[in-house]
Amino acid sequence: MKLNRRTLTTAIAAASLAALLPATALAQKKIVLGFSQVGAESEWRTANTESIKSAAKEAGIELKFSDAQQKQENQIKAIRSFIAQKVDVIAFSPVVESGWETVLREAKAAKIPVVLTDRSVNTKDDSLYVSFMGSDFVEEGRKAGRWLVEKMKDQKGEVNIVELQGTVGSAPAIDRKKGFEEIIKADPKFKIIRSQTGDFTRAKGKEVMEAFLKADGKKINVLYAHNDDMAIGAIQAIEEAGLKPAKDITIISIDAVKGAFEAMIAGKLNVSVECSPLLGPQLMSAVKDIKAGKPLPKRIVTEETIFPMEVAAKEFPKRKY
Numbered sequence: 001m002k003l004n005r006r007t008l009t010t011a012i013a014a015a016s017l018a019a020l021l022p023a024t025a026l027a028q029k030k031i032v033l034g035f036s037q038v039g040a041e042s043e044w045r046t047a048n049t050e051s052i053k054s055a056a057k058e059a060g061i062e063l064k065f066s067d068a069q070q071k072q073e074n075q076i077k078a079i080r081s082f083i084a085q086k087v088d089v090i091a092f093s094p095v096v097e098s099g100w101e102t103v104l105r106e107a108k109a110a111k112i113p114v115v116l117t118d119r120s121v122n123t124k125d126d127s128l129y130v131s132f133m134g135s136d137f138v139e140e141g142r143k144a145g146r147w148l149v150e151k152m153k154d155q156k157g158e159v160n161i162v163e164l165q166g167t168v169g170s171a172p173a174i175d176r177k178k179g180f181e182e183i184i185k186a187d188p189k190f191k192i193i194r195s196q197t198g199d200f201t202r203a204k205g206k207e208v209m210e211a212f213l214k215a216d217g218k219k220i221n222v223l224y225a226h227n228d229d230m231a232i233g234a235i236q237a238i239e240e241a242g243l244k245p246a247k248d249i250t251i252i253s254i255d256a257v258k259g260a261f262e263a264m265i266a267g268k269l270n271v272s273v274e275c276s277p278l279l280g281p282q283l284m285s286a287v288k289d290i291k292a293g294k295p296l297p298k299r300i301v302t303e304e305t306i307f308p309m310e311v312a313a314k315e316f317p318k319r320k321y
């Protein structure tokens, strides 16, 4: 075939377009993130899910979201499905600390980086995940303990505490217990007389508090709840038992969600230690960094504070969750 000037120009244009196409298609290919969430057990968790979904949208990351309904086996299934779908990055908030080695090795073998958010795993091999971002739960427990020790510093007799623990085997339940005990053990007047799981839910918090009240009634001076939802459930139980929450029983909880602020403003909760669920933007920027080959810190700790009831009304309008 004889090439004239026109056919040559067309051929060159077509060739350049073909050369350009894969690059354009590549640039437009979205990063795919598989995220396995614990469930929807608390106001905190709902805010966390919302933060992750909206941050993914904002960052232009395709999110494959799976709700494990507080069951580890569902999280393992979701992670395996993300591996099969060859997502770019897997992130998850582990419902419990142990039992992740096998599935994390599968992700590593498939060369899919894993980010832990909110809760950590218990493993000797920390090459199984790239980074862990979230709160320092032990410190949250310490903050709760320090607040109590200060509040009760002039109290002479015994201080009987009942504890509503989070989900059995979960990092926040283990660590918040540990941090709190570490502080109160300095003074033998503080006694944890009952401690049971309320699984981080309002319904369970109420049910277990009812049982505590039945067993110990007026003996109880303090309730330490590992999250606000359980404290709010327990407040109902306390009122139904004819007692005044935050007066007859001092109540300390963790999260600082809006529901806790409402309870503090109503004079029914003494203090809430902050635990921020707004991890979405941080996670999306980590995912982008991983894809760009940038190194990430192994541990990213969220900065948090504590809100006693005296500051609740002033702080409430600023709360984002």
Ligand code: AHR
Pocket: 041, 042, 043, 044, 045, 118, 119, 172, 200, 226, 227, 228, 229, 254, 255, 275
């Ligand atoms: O892991 C964070 C904890 O999980 C929050 O304190 C609690 O409310 C949630 O369910």
